[in-house]
Amino acid sequence: MQNRPSNTPSISPAAVVVAAVFLIVSVIGINWFTTFVPVVLPEQASAESKSVDELFYILMIIGGVVFFLIQGMLLISVIAFRARPGDEGDGPTYHGNPLLEIVWTIIPALVVVFLAVVSFNIWTQNTEPKAAINMVEGHSISINVTGARYAWTHQYVTERFDPDGNQIVINSGPELHTYIGQNVDLTLQTQDVIHSYWVPAMRVKQDLLPGDPTRGGRPTQLRFTPIRVEDRSYPARYPIVCAELCGDGHGRMQGAVIVYENESQFLDQFYEPAIHAILNPPADPILRGEMEIQNYICNSCHILDSLGWTSTTGPSLNGVADRAGERVPGQTAEEYIATSIWNSGAFRVPGYDQQMAAFGPDVMEATNVMSPEQLYSIVAYLCTQGEQSDCDMNNANVAIPDAIQTVFGYEVDITFGMDADADAETPDTETEASDDSE
Amino acid sequence: MATIAVPLGAQGEQVEAEALRRPALSEYLRWSVDHKIIGVQYGVSAFLFFIIGGAMAMLIRLELWTPELDLIVSGAAYNSLFTIHGTIMIFLFIIPMWAAFGVPLQLGAKDMAFPWLNAFAFWLIPPAAVVVLLGYFVSPAEAGWTSYPPLSTLFSGDGQTLWALGAHLLGISSIMGSINFIVTIFNMRPPEMTIWRMPLLCWAVLATSIIAVMATPFLAGALTLLLLDRVAGTTFFDAASGGDVLLWQNIFWFYSHPAVYIMVLPGMGVLSEVLSVHSRKPVFGYRMVGLSSMGIAFVGFTVWAHHMFTSLQPELRIPFMITTMIIAVPTGIKMFSWIGTIWGGKIRLNSAMLFALGFLSLFVIGGISGVMLAALPFDIHVHDTYFVVSHFHFVLFGGSVFAVYAALYHWFPKVTGRMLNERLGQIHFVFTYFGFLFTFFPMHVVGMLGMPRRVAVYVEGFQAWNQLISFSAFVLGFSTFIVIYNVIKSYYHGPIAGANPWRALTLEWQTTSPPPPMNFDDDPIPFEDPYGYGTEASAAYLAVVDEAFSNGSTRASEH
Amino acid sequence: MTSYVDRQHKAKLGQPSEADLRLKNNRLGMTIFQISWIMVFLAMIIVNWQLRFSYSEWPPAGIAPFDPLGPSAATVALLLSALLVKRGLQALRVKRIGGFLMDWRGAMIFGFAFMAVIVYEFASVSDAALATQYGITMRLMTGFHFVHALAILAVMAHVIRNGAAGRYSGDEHDSWAVEGTAKLWYFVTLAWILFYVVLYWIR
């Protein structure tokens, strides 16, 4: 037998050299690693991002030490302890070393305790409720975010009132508007499945959880405070990403945080104009409809060239008015369009699943409900989407309210009228695909 | 490699192929209660699923070559692709893979404790696979392998029901297999093999099986509820009727976190064997390596909600962060003990050893990223991004799959009686290691920069990264062909291995390759220490074994 | 290689016979199976508890709590049945096959009495309760338990038939089927007691 056990420990001088080299390499290596911190993370656009990145830095150093330690020892072993050609012998019979084993149990334990303490501190610091949240003009307003497949909607419940005494609610669609230093505190709710609201630049993320609407849903909170980023011009724009699989359009479920330089820029460029538009809606329902429809999430699923929508989850809305009249026997085009929005499950375009949220009061949570006026104006707008609209455009101020009435099933009060001579035809739109409503 | 021991059987090269006493290939297609047949059935079918799952991964990477949706027709189709990729890889590949050929042999047992149950557990897998794949072709599940409701209940098609049924069957198969292992390990050892003389693979399989019998029932419970919600109109997960979506997440992860250790612990057992044999040195700190498996198993049950850091109530997140970090300690014990094992040894850098060292080198990266994920404030940023995808491929591929390859190169001679081609094995390693590294390391970066997982469309700025990843993934995929070729070729033409080509001390090497129907022609007697390399006693023992089998003889007792 | 270690040593340790080993395996296997499968029942208890959190009161407002009277009687019947199973097994061990058969038939009667009550309880959950998780989880748990009890009763019937045919001598080795079935029935009893307490007594 060639089997000659050898009991000589075989740490060669080579191993010492390699060890020294390894030490130097790991010091340089860890240094080099950490220079990547700004490269591998997005800009630091919130107070929270600073501390999260600090934690990342610490993790990189500790991880780097562990990494170079293990890889280094592996490399040394492979180089220094490789059996020489022709050596058929065994290595030394070491069964272990209790002291060493205790050491390599205790040290990692201490390291993880340290990490846990650091993480805990950063976590409590970042999630501490702040005193003055969502401050606008000295008031603390509430900002609600709604996720629905596949779009975000932001709503500002302002401290202003319209002439009827109703609180004004600004709907800013997929955009969250804020300013440097504002302590943002969002209330998040979903209308269907779980979504996750992620702003990479702010290092914050929170899932939206379905809850029982009759018991107030299951709102979740998200807090952060935007800070100034060097070399950025304001208003600055940061993406919002959906981070929880929610279906077909999950990857397209995006939005943006718009950060203004200060409160007055925020007021001038966003808040006041938005309130002004709400207090003075265009009198023309078609124009108003064009405005209203963009407050909803329709763009997340539909194609509509005139507004630049490109999503293919739902049927195309291009030329919808050309088809609406023939879709359901006995229903006018107006009725068909209104029903399809009001109770989206009523009809289904062949080839498409029922995925659209309904906008009627009985079906889903209140944040999404359309008022009769809103539905009226949106139907009016959609009636213009076609070459020769099936809608009765010459008589629109009667036909559409009638349709809305039919859909509601009870008397509705529409407080603004349609210009009798509203020009029904809009030139664009190719017709292809099928139809709206799903 | 010149340093590799000449296989003992090489002297018996004249041994005819028939003398290998290999079962006919058709045996493997039939019901059999022989654990050696079943072990191969498990292994080969699991590897087949690995290839199917891998081919799907190639499609995923092809789709991600560009930021738009082009190759695949819709977001939903893409969703079902990674859903089925994850499901196949987890439930059909890596968990069944470990229903090891080797355990009864290492224990010196004639078979498993319940041979019939062993066969039955295996034969649940093909129908389950048919159900899952049928679901894929009918109307695919598209809620990810984690199947969060309400997406998986109110918003998806019948494929989801089939998915749940298939997973249910696989869970039951896994429970039955595990009961069998525990009983075998407790009752079937020869009297000389006390629990502290048991090979570490058996320790690892014991820990794995304990996890499986304790955790898998929770999967069964969760899937039952999911099925009832889908077909019987119950509303456990429907918030509108008082149900709770977090209920699923809690129960699913209460199973699935321990399950990740089901996927990796046997691999760690393999590593203890391979590193010790091929560096000719005892496992450093044998008892701690054995016990740390139990430690991991135990702590593993307390960490599940680290997958729910963004959905759990904020107050509850901290305790799970702490328990999760603690897992690094027992795992670290293993890592350092392995280094201690090879340190100062006489390392033979053959393919089995290369893959084992590859495991060490890659798993530690996955472990570090795991600890980073456990750091709650950081996880909030990277949860559900490619950082996580990177983490789990490092532990699952860099860990488990590398261990599968190490086991293949190590035990192939025992299973088939022939050696694999060394040179091809080394080429395979180089392609796999570097292909892997360049596929999955950059994913950390895209994840941190803002690319969520489970998307077919992404921001254009990430395209360069994704092309690098996809290209390397194709290299990685290509490397699989090398090992497939090697296995097929060596099965017929490889050099005869002989009983104990690695001159190892554990019992599976004290019988012919492949072993006779009852494994041992005589009651085998284990050497006093399964890893006692380097002593005169072990040399004497090996000499006896060597002589007993050297003439191509099949019976040890003839001497 | 057999010469390497003293063969006598082995004889001294005394290896179990094949039949002993099989019995030992069966017993350990059954224990592990029971530990494992009770986890499914525990999972359902956890489901019940977690769902309670989404309600401010339990049972939810306006829903009458289940009357524990019937289930209590059923529980007593099940306990009696388990006792009879145990007595029957002991009778078998001392080779009193007649006593064994009688006890097990009695056990089955009590078992069916238990099941009848449970079926009644399952069927009479009010629609109001069924609109909430209170009713749904009750049905989940009783239904899930019912399936198990029914399966084990079927096995018991089979064992009794075999017993009547004189298949069991009473020796441990040839009557594992009886022992195993008894253990499964204890399992069903234990699982029910857990459910019973959770469903009817923990508010």
Ligand code: HEA
């Ligand atoms: C084999 C499978 C496997 C293994 C072994 C692990 C091991 C670990 N995992 Fe991983 N994990 C998965 C498979 C696995 N994981 C999968 C599949 C997912 C995603 C599921 C999905 O969402 O689809 C996931 C996701 C996942 C998450 C959730 C991420 C998210 O979705 O946001 C977290 C968070 O804590 C986590 C943590 C850990 C930790 C701490 C370990 C630890 O066990 C690692 C311990 C090892 C080491 C640390 C290295 C060695 C130790 C030393 C050298 C000692 C010194 C070290 C230090 C002091 C740091 N994992």
Ligand code: HEA
């Ligand atoms: C053991 C588990 C395992 C293994 C081995 C792998 C292996 C691979 N995985 Fe896997 N993966 C998972 C488990 C695993 N994965 C899980 C659980 C998920 C999460 C799913 C979810 O989100 O629900 C996931 C998700 C996942 C994603 C994320 C998808 C997304 O979120 O959008 C990606 C993307 O790149 C990916 C890629 C790969 C690649 C390139 C490989 C490669 O390593 C594969 C290499 C192997 C082969 C290629 C086999 C060889 C094939 C052939 C020889 C056939 C030849 C065919 C062609 C070349 C076309 N995986």
Ligand code: CUA
């Ligand atoms: Cu919404 Cu993903």
Ligand SMILES: [Cu+2]
């Ligand atoms: Cu986990």
